[in-house]
Amino acid sequence: MPETASQLNLGALDRQVAYSGEGISVRSLEENISAERDTQNGKVDELKILRERNVAIQTALADEVGKLRKFSDYLDGSATQGGIWAGFKELVSYIPGFRNIAMSKRSIEELLKQQYQISSRRVKEAAEYVDTLGRSEQDLYKEIDRINGKILEMAKNESTAVDFVLELKALVDAIESEKQTAEAGSIAFRDLEAKQDKARALLAQHSANLQLYAAAEERYVSLKDNTRKLVETIRNLRQDISQYTTAASIKLDMASAQIQAIGTAADAAVVMLELKRSLDVMTESMNATTQFVSDTQVFFRRNLDTLIHELETFDQTTTQVLDANIAESRRIEDERIAAAIDKARKHKQHAGGGAATPA
């Protein structure tokens, strides 16, 4: 190889730059981000399922609270929906000999116990959310750890790429200056040109890497922010549900004793009073659970839809950046090819027009 000026530091041309982790490319970055997003989507899907079950529980709870209120109104004397026939049957029951016809039907104690068991199941169904959300929270904390690892890796690689790109740029400029001192078309000139091309090729490659690592770092940071928001939403939801269901459980436990007390009360007024009390307690507990269901609907409305929208926006931004990177890569490639073609044509022209220069 012909000698070149000694002030040029050409070590960069042969150096193997080591980036940590797997090599980056547009495709690999896209795949990594997509994998992280799949985890987030999974958690968002879980919340969506909970939202649907929430709606189902809310409908059932509204039904059952309605039934309890009806019982309560009946005891208040404010329910006269039975109509004339119901009232007549009640009257007839006091007439000796007609007792059979007016024999009343279901036991209120039995109905209350059934209602109690249904209420207990509903509260437990709601309480199951707590552990489901707790697990999602832990899974997402792990994701945040992983993403932080990735961010660190990208930042380090970006820093390595920056140093190398600057070094290569300085070399390209230095070679350019050196070319001014060499005779155009001479062997030294050609050698300098070859080295400059190599440096430019490396510069293009590592500039692309720099852009990708910078973009990847930004995208991972954004992903982490979204994951943090999701974790916070889930944590708040879990804490609120836990509070509600604990309160509802305690009220139900109180109601159980009152329901059992109904049967032993001999005096009708006492029975009705105890019955009313237990209905009120059960209604209160169901109201508490309905309240949590309603409030979690607000949570879902405020946070879930926003999250989904932000995640979709994030996806769009990522795609745009990646597309821009791809376009830039292609443009550089095209320029290089055009420059190479241009050079080839000029060389042919030269060769056709003048004597051939020995190699």
Place this chain on the structure above:
Amino acid sequence: MSEVAALQTQALREPQVTTYLGALGRALAAGRTNKAFPDRKPLEATLHALGREMHLGLYDEIYVDSRSGMPNLASFTRVLSDRTVGLESLSRLGTQAELDARREEAEVFARMGRKRRYFEALQTLELAPVDHHRVLLRRHDPGQSRASFRVELTKLLADGCYVRVVIELWQRASMWAHELVRLDAAGEVAEGTEALRGTVYRFASYDAETLFVRLHELEGVTVERVQRGMIGPVLWSIPGENTLHRVATPGGSVIARAWSEALPELAAAPAQLVVMFSSDIAAIDVRDEVSNDPLSPLLGSQLRDAEQARYRILRERHPFKVYKDRKFVATDASKPVIERVCAAAGTKNLVYRLV
């Protein structure tokens, strides 16, 4: 003493829960109950499901009726709800291996691992129902438009005891008769009407004699037998660190009073338990009308003279006799208390030993 948490409700915590449930489970087996009583196995399964060995620490306490000393409605319902809700949850919880592998990661995974085991174990158990109503066809006589049925109700009573009521009756179909049981079109499957359910349910806490009379007076109905088998009340005491945990309000029966008087001696002994199994039959095939129950003499012997005549007329209308009995399962230190009460009442009752 275990705290009274709400109306007629005591909260029992470890280690008293394990002692209480273990003793009660063993007493059920020792009681040698037959089909006249609520099924023993589901009740034993419920007691087992309430225990720490089963739920692995998911619950801190159980609720016990402060009068009857039995697990109350909240406790019965807890395991029933857990089994129903658990069946659905099992599909969402993840595998046991996954949860165990993440146990150290966070408390929620350890808890979910325990929950999974608990829910899976519950699916294998038949638990005691709070209420269970069943009607069986015994004989169908279409020629005479009548059929014989057996009605069974298992119920957790309002006083906290657990009872099975069995009624055998004939029903004749007619325009004026009150329909208690319906047969399907094939005449093979019987179903109780709401009227029957309501009546039997409401009167389940009354004695067999009252229920017999109540049903027998219905047009078209002939009752042959009414039988009640009741588990409870339970008298229990478990010494704690600085206190004696015991049933809070055992009531004013002669046995409860004798038990309360003996408590200072029992406090020095290990955990004590008395479980009562009472049976009460009003049937046309009972030979002699006798009460061998120290807590429930025959109604006729308790009435004032003014009421005796009316009662005799009522009884002459109905062809049944009454037989009452009560047996006990008791720990060693409690046995003499029971035997003294029975001797004083002039009854000869079985007192099985609880080991």
